[in-house]
Amino acid sequence: MVKNLAALADGPVTVSGWVETVRDQKKVQFIVLRDESGAVQLVTPATRELVEDDPTSAAKLALTETISGLAHGSFVSVTGELKHDERVKLGGLEVKISALEVLSAANPETPIASDSSLDKRQDWRFLDLRNPKQNLIFKIQTTFLHAMREYWVDNDFIEIHTPKLMASASESRAELFEVEYFDTTAYLAQSPQFFKQMAQSAGFGKIFEVGPAFRADPSFTSRHATEFTSVDSEISWIDSHEDVMKLHEELIVAGFSAVKAKHGEAIKDLFDVEITVPATPFPRIPLAEAKQIIKERGYEVPRADDDMDPEGERQIAAYVRETYGHEFVFLTDYAASIRPFYHMRHADNPALTNSYDLIFNGVEISTGAQREHRVDVLEAQMRDKGMEPKELDFYLDFFRYGAPSHGGFGMGLARVLMLMLHESSIREVTYLFRGPTRLAP
Amino acid sequence: MVKNLAALADGPVTVSGWVETVRDQKKVQFIVLRDESGAVQLVTPATRELVEDDPTSAAKLALTETISGLAHGSFVSVTGELKHDERVKLGGLEVKISALEVLSAANPETPIASDSSLDKRQDWRFLDLRNPKQNLIFKIQTTFLHAMREYWVDNDFIEIHTPKLMASASESRAELFEVEYFDTTAYLAQSPQFFKQMAQSAGFGKIFEVGPAFRADPSFTSRHATEFTSVDSEISWIDSHEDVMKLHEELIVAGFSAVKAKHGEAIKDLFDVEITVPATPFPRIPLAEAKQIIKERGYEVPRADDDMDPEGERQIAAYVRETYGHEFVFLTDYAASIRPFYHMRHADNPALTNSYDLIFNGVEISTGAQREHRVDVLEAQMRDKGMEPKELDFYLDFFRYGAPSHGGFGMGLARVLMLMLHESSIREVTYLFRGPTRLAP
CATH class of the missing domain: 3.30.930.10 (Bira Bifunctional Protein; Domain 2)
Incomplete structure (x- = not known):
């Protein structure tokens, strides 16, 4: 549960929820992950190409590409390092992603937006x-x-x-x-x-x-x-x-x-x-x-x-x-x-x-x-x-x-x-x- | 509430409920009164005729006749004297009736009995x-x-x-x-x-x-x-x-x-x-x-x-x-x-x-x-x-x-x-x- 993260010490954690937003910057990627108890920011450096003398770069590249392709609403499970950091607006903490599993991918096009009519939202x-x-x-x-x-x-x-x-x-x-x-x-x-x-x-x-x-x-x-x-x-x-x-x-x-x-x-x-x-x-x-x-x-x-x-x-x-x-x-x-x-x-x-x-x-x-x-x-x-x-x-x-x-x-x-x-x-x-x-x- | 009587001291009380049984003896009448919390015995001496030199006997006769005519299920409210008495099987207490008001009289013939079929009871x-x-x-x-x-x-x-x-x-x-x-x-x-x-x-x-x-x-x-x-x-x-x-x-x-x-x-x-x-x-x-x-x-x-x-x-x-x-x-x-x-x-x-x-x-x-x-x-x-x-x-x-x-x-x-x-x-x-x-x- 996201709400339980605040009480934990820095260290390895696993959280699951749905993707609320993805900020896909050139050198770093952010995900806001939500579950029924709250939201948390996830972060990982972006790897944009294979590095020949780095045997881990294939996995890193795959992770970056998975995140780039994540549709809003997809349910994912993430393992990573929890770090308390007052500069993070969302709850004063973030999780550095070490592994991400897509449990259920969402359709990339969401049929409603925040300004949709009540009938459409129904x-x-x-x-x-x-x-x-x-x-x-x-x-x-x-x-x-x-x-x-x-x-x-x-x-x-x-x-x-x-x-x-x-x-x-x-x-x-x-x-x-x-x-x-x-x-x-x-x-x-x-x-x-x-x-x-x-x-x-x-x-x-x-x-x-x-x-x-x-x-x-x-x-x-x-x-x-x-x-x-x-x-x-x-x-x-x-x-x-x-x-x-x-x-x-x-x-x-x-x-x-x-x-x-x-x-x-x-x-x-x-x-x-x-x-x-x-x-x-x-x-x-x-x-x-x-x-x-x-x-x-x-x-x-x-x-x-x-x-x-x-x-x-x-x-x-x-x-x-x-x-x-x-x-x-x-x-x-x-x-x-x-x-x-x-x-x-x-x-x-x-x-x-x-x-x-x-x-x-x-x-x-x-x-x-x-x-x-x-x-x-x-x-x-x-x-x-x-x-x-x-x-x-x-x-x-x-x-x-x-x-x-x-x-x-x-x-x-x-x-x-x-x-x-x-x-x-x-x-x-x-x-x-x-x-x-x-x-x- | 009937269930609260046990904790009360002897003295005046009012209880309301429905009539479960009436035992109409020559010299004394008993009612078992039930509400959703339990049952209590009510008692009163029976007055079978007017006594010329007793001005209260008309009221007493009326009470006796009301009780004799009480159908099972009638809802009544009773004022009387609570008395704790170990000899009373039902809860070790009884109420001596001083006044009884019929709030809602039941039809005298009850359509079901304890041995009625399930369908009839439904x-x-x-x-x-x-x-x-x-x-x-x-x-x-x-x-x-x-x-x-x-x-x-x-x-x-x-x-x-x-x-x-x-x-x-x-x-x-x-x-x-x-x-x-x-x-x-x-x-x-x-x-x-x-x-x-x-x-x-x-x-x-x-x-x-x-x-x-x-x-x-x-x-x-x-x-x-x-x-x-x-x-x-x-x-x-x-x-x-x-x-x-x-x-x-x-x-x-x-x-x-x-x-x-x-x-x-x-x-x-x-x-x-x-x-x-x-x-x-x-x-x-x-x-x-x-x-x-x-x-x-x-x-x-x-x-x-x-x-x-x-x-x-x-x-x-x-x-x-x-x-x-x-x-x-x-x-x-x-x-x-x-x-x-x-x-x-x-x-x-x-x-x-x-x-x-x-x-x-x-x-x-x-x-x-x-x-x-x-x-x-x-x-x-x-x-x-x-x-x-x-x-x-x-x-x-x-x-x-x-x-x-x-x-x-x-x-x-x-x-x-x-x-x-x-x-x-x-x-x-x-x-x-x-x-x-x-x-x-």
């Missing part, structure tokens, strides 16, 4: 991911998820894997992918909603899942994908959505603290972003109040229904940043008219729900709510939405044999990373993006 | 999961996965989420689910194989993924499902499949150690199984030698090709148990004829591959291999299998711009749990099983 995603910035994104993702999982496990949450093949829609009949399933039709889960609620009736108490969700959404925005990684958690015995928000912000703090501790400096270097661990409690603003606030700032949400729009989310985020110095805000108590039937409504005002959206740097990253667990109320709320309870009988059964009060949230992992790193699109932070016209590689 | 999986044995399975799964993730994170592995929607088959054209994808057809990933290899070309070095995989497999065995959770890892810079087996056994040891430490006693109580942390290195036996061994034991594999069969796996496992006292065995060096084109072949014998199957208690739980990373060899091996390299051009591209030597494995999570707990089917250890005729709930 075509060649495996080359794009060699960029240290891209590599860091997935290290950050690993750290972020692991910190949340440690929180869950330390607090006795159970991990579940809900099925992605379903006999019915999990959210709405629109945006649903159909699968040929033997003699019948299956649907891809749009969220683990129904099955994470099932865990509450099953007495699991507190659960989490990190897994794929699928939406046949034809839109091409920077925030949407047809397949995305959903971070879900659900807990029993809550009094209201306040308990869910408390869990949610503790998870965010756990994740951001770990990312800042492990990658804070690298993120500053490569993304020019300072990671801030958010203070708790995050600001909470009822949606109606939020709309009033942005109206006073001069923006009126141009929607016929009671929902917020993306510009409204940016406006309220700007207000929260100015007023509280905070990057996060919970917008709460959405109207029942724009929430799914399974959100619990206020006991004293059935027009509002015990729900929230979490906004991070001006974009919605998550929806959470207390769920309705009384089967008669659930059926009434379905009818209220024009749905036929019979169609979701398997789901209603979950509440016919006893169910505790409960609630939870679903959060889009890529959105969190995009906004954390000030990236322009979830495509930059998704391993392999899937959209209406993007199914490969 | 229909009512959320009730089946209330069984403490079933609940424990998912706590074990959580612990097992978290221990492996800690190993991965401690060793600088990167977590990836490969797409489940693909433009082509990931393993074979058979057993492939088709998805209507806008104007085209997508396929559900049968494994993350190609995309975890992509991470190697992308210079990620060491990666892991735990996620769903899909097989349109019409079989009804105890070991197969159409959707299952696959545990995958892949590493660069290996010399042979030996490096992969070393990683694999270290992960198994990490998982089993954590499960034994956290749940060993509960597993002994509920499953009558003693968890053994396997010694390393696990026995390794080349497949040809394994076949010779079981032939000497009197079993000849009745197959035309070079593969093992389930009975052969049980036979070699019995041999390993008798000879080495070990529950695991790596069968190695499978014939190229029965392995996928991407398995690397022996340098000195192209009829054999650098591959293995891991057998646990007589059943295959995993396949691993060194992968072929030389694109010309890959193309030749595809042709050798009757495949057309053009069809997987996007995959071959991964190796045209340099790739390190690498290898990895995929492991079925449910199989590991089934065999660990001596269960009869993966259906018992899967949250919601999916099979050819099972798509609900």
